[in-house]
Amino acid sequence: MDPARYAALFVSEGREHLGTCNQLLRELADHPDSTEPVSGLFRAMHTLKGMAAMMGYAAITDLAHRTENLLELVRGKKVTADRALVELLSEAVDALDAGVDEVAAGREAGLSFGEVTGRIDLVAGAAEPAAEAPSAMVTAGPSVAPPRKRGGPRPQAVLVRIAADAPMPGVRALLVLQQARTLGDVEGVQPAEASFQQAGFRGEFRFWLASRRAASTIIKTLSATGEVASVTVGEEAVPEEVASGESAASGSRVQHLIRVDRRRLDALMNHVGELVVARNRLLELAADEPDSELAALGGRINRLVADIQNEVIAARLTPVWQVFDRFPRAVRDLARDLGKQVALSMEGTDIEVDRSMLDEIGDPLLHLLRNAVDHGIETPAARRAAGKAEEGRITLRGRRERNRVVFDVLDDGAGIDRAAILKKAQAAGVVGDDVDTLDDDALLRVLGRAGFSTAERVTSVSGRGVGIDVVLTRIRSLGGSVELHTVAGSGTHFTLRLPLTLVIFRALVARVGGERYVVPMAFVSETVHFSEASHADLDGRPSLVLRGDVLPTIDLREVVAYPENHVPARRPCIVLEVGDRRTALVVDALLGQREIVVEQFEAPHGMPLVFSGATILADGAPALILDAASLC
Amino acid sequence: MSHTVLVCDDAIFMRTMIGDILSQAGFEVVGEAETGVQAVEKYGQLKPDLVTMDIVMPDMGGIDAVREICKSDPDAKILMCSAMGQQALVVEAIQAGAKDFVVKPFQPSRVLEAVQRVLG
Numbered sequence: 001m002d003p004a005r006y007a008a009l010f011v012s013e014g015r016e017h018l019g020t021c022n023q024l025l026r027e028l029a030d031h032p033d034s035t036e037p038v039s040g041l042f043r044a045m046h047t048l049k050g051m052a053a054m055m056g057y058a059a060i061t062d063l064a065h066r067t068e069n070l071l072e073l074v075r076g077k078k079v080t081a082d083r084a085l086v087e088l089l090s091e092a093v094d095a096l097d098a099g100v101d102e103v104a105a106g107r108e109a110g111l112s113f114g115e116v117t118g119r120i121d122l123v124a125g126a127a128e129p130a131a132e133a134p135s136a137m138v139t140a141g142p143s144v145a146p147p148r149k150r151g152g153p154r155p156q157a158v159l160v161r162i163a164a165d166a167p168m169p170g171v172r173a174l175l176v177l178q179q180a181r182t183l184g185d186v187e188g189v190q191p192a193e194a195s196f197q198q199a200g201f202r203g204e205f206r207f208w209l210a211s212r213r214a215a216s217t218i219i220k221t222l223s224a225t226g227e228v229a230s231v232t233v234g235e236e237a238v239p240e241e242v243a244s245g246e247s248a249a250s251g252s253r254v255q256h257l258i259r260v261d262r263r264r265l266d267a268l269m270n271h272v273g274e275l276v277v278a279r280n281r282l283l284e285l286a287a288d289e290p291d292s293e294l295a296a297l298g299g300r301i302n303r304l305v306a307d308i309q310n311e312v313i314a315a316r317l318t319p320v321w322q323v324f325d326r327f328p329r330a331v332r333d334l335a336r337d338l339g340k341q342v343a344l345s346m347e348g349t350d351i352e353v354d355r356s357m358l359d360e361i362g363d364p365l366l367h368l369l370r371n372a373v374d375h376g377i378e379t380p381a382a383r384r385a386a387g388k389a390e391e392g393r394i395t396l397r398g399r400r401e402r403n404r405v406v407f408d409v410l411d412d413g414a415g416i417d418r419a420a421i422l423k424k425a426q427a428a429g430v431v432g433d434d435v436d437t438l439d440d441d442a443l444l445r446v447l448g449r450a451g452f453s454t455a456e457r458v459t460s461v462s463g464r465g466v467g468i469d470v471v472l473t474r475i476r477s478l479g480g481s482v483e484l485h486t487v488a489g490s491g492t493h494f495t496l497r498l499p500l501t502l503v504i505f506r507a508l509v510a511r512v513g514g515e516r517y518v519v520p521m522a523f524v525s526e527t528v529h530f531s532e533a534s535h536a537d538l539d540g541r542p543s544l545v546l547r548g549d550v551l552p553t554i555d556l557r558e559v560v561a562y563p564e565n566h567v568p569a570r571r572p573c574i575v576l577e578v579g580d581r582r583t584a585l586v587v588d589a590l591l592g593q594r595e596i597v598v599e600q601f602e603a604p605h606g607m608p609l610v611f612s613g614a615t616i617l618a619d620g621a622p623a624l625i626l627d628a629a630s631l632c
Numbered sequence: 633m634s635h636t637v638l639v640c641d642d643a644i645f646m647r648t649m650i651g652d653i654l655s656q657a658g659f660e661v662v663g664e665a666e667t668g669v670q671a672v673e674k675y676g677q678l679k680p681d682l683v684t685m686d687i688v689m690p691d692m693g694g695i696d697a698v699r700e701i702c703k704s705d706p707d708a709k710i711l712m713c714s715a716m717g718q719q720a721l722v723v724e725a726i727q728a729g730a731k732d733f734v735v736k737p738f739q740p741s742r743v744l745e746a747v748q749r750v751l752g
Contacts, residue, residue, distance in 0.1 A: 006645065006648070006649060009644060009645045009648055013643055013644055013645045040690075043689075043690055045644070046688045046715065047642055047643045047646075047688070048716060049642055050646060050686075051645045051646065051716045053715065053736050053737040054645075054646070054649060054736055054737045054738075056737065065716070065717070090670050132705050166714075167734075167735035168714075168722060168733070168735060170719060170723075171719060171722045171723055171726065171733060174723060174726060175726065179727070181667075197719055197720065199722065224749065225749070226732065226745065226746065226749045293701065383739075401738070427749065458729075460721055524650045526739075
């Protein structure tokens, strides 16, 4: 496929649609009550959005999406098509037109439509009532099997989990139910089918299925619906009787529970880790004899190991509130000691992460919260002087993003003082004197240096040389990344992205010269060939043009200082994606995907800070894990 | 023999991209439609093994097209290509007879997996 061809198609067709929009806007101005121009505008925006999304043009996708939403409100008569609205829509179309021109010039990367977007949101927000809170999940469902129909098969309990990264899990769940109905009578679906499309639906549901088919057939048939993580049939799928009056909102999923010493689960997890390595070796051996019994057995063992792995991971999943629960008190106490008024709100506290991960993220999160109270939120007097509410707000939010878990720590305080940090960094010789401003990334790099503390005065929580560097190191050692966004006067936003589980993850194995390195798949968006055609210079740095986007490239040979001999002519590229940043990593060869087990890793002094850990490959050789976040 | 496909989308861009993904995987794209009406007509003429269907199209949308096609051929294998935020419409399309769906932006592998499922 030729990315340039798609970019050219995007430009020509995008212009065509925007031209149509201008024409329709004129019609709408003349006939404000006519529905046809609005429908046409809606379709054009929708099509443009879809195309831009496919090309990865985030800014255009976003503006087209918001404009489409606004048009939907006009269509539903919630917003009137008056002169001001037509003007606003014209501005959006003009902005998009300019965006398409930027794409044509290969400059999409820097696009931003903040101003127009903001005004569209204002108009749409005023017309659209705030989204209703998702109704509570039904936990008290029929835990007793429905009566067996005369002569009919006995109903069996079925529990289905949709894959965490599946788009529209509610629709996928509906397809699974449809499939189940081809096998027999379905009853007692919980949560109710009607709630599948609500925001709170987490891709997990149960039902009773009266079918003559064997459990294995049911599992196979339902799994074939696609994007299904697991299907459980029989006793384990039966929910335990839920005590009446138990709050559904607490998210308790009472099942048949037994107590297990955590160390047992940890030991089991470690064994599974070793099993995965052994399985990989077996699969490599089997690959040499494709049609043999060994290959067949290898395939079977492969599936079994994957099942065990999923079960063990699921058994270790723990809701984050177990750790979050101690935060409100810590924040309250610190705020009181400092004479500040702070309200902490926590969202997404029932998302689940691996137990070992949970133990590790508690401290870094608490550190960021304390920092927010200490350095972020101003004193009530200062806030009042700045025209803000005396009470500062801190938000801790947990959420899932594909196969990652993300934590946001936001405060509405003073923001980080870039000038002060720059001065201090220059005094310490960390940043050259020619630098006159620090952007968010540079700021994070400076703050992340060991011992760089910025407190103007010594308090009980800072000024001891323990700062952001500890947070950064800890998160990276877990295979995660940290992002910082701060605005003077309005606040600071830290984003922590982590893999769902700690110990095992899928990774891409790459080679340079005779050495192998691995990259976590969670940060790989795609792989492409690095050729002259797709090669450009951006400010003197080699760059890759990918579907109209210009990505900076890094040569892994240079990163690991590998001698420059035997460089292959054609070299593949791994496109790394961390948040909204992408970088192309050039390697000598790609050796395929593997499940890898992360080993504890202490970086020797002087080693480049681009590795987050080490692993043992199937043939017993060690390999270093590249830290995507520090390369991006 | 390779499977035949009818690609329905009002954007040339999307038809090209979906067509490329499928033909590179060995499918034969036998026709394209840019409106719902065309989709129904071409389905009758070409009897393809598979249809990819956009939801928002001028001149009869994708959902009505699915309904019409399934009326004449209840075994029609239709894959919906939806955009984000159209959950309710995808549900409607599936109730109308579509077999599976993908959500834009999609990776080629996601489309091919869904196609394999639809073709069973």
